[in-house]
Amino acid sequence: MKSFMILSAVAALALSLNASSVTLDGSNVTSRDIVDIANGAKVGIDQNAFSKVKKST
DSSP, rough: OHHHHHHHHHHHHHHHHOOOOEEESSSOHHHHHHHHTTTTTTEEEEEHHHHHHHHHO
């Protein structure tokens, strides 16, 4: 279990090194997007994101 946690931490670090920005358009958010945001990536929100979110509720 401990080795899995270390491996996932290394994977998250590797992803964060590649990430500089994430653009959210409201249609789908992947687990990689969440990892990138958690690691301090700049987040951009598409202008259509809010209308898509309102339509889905």
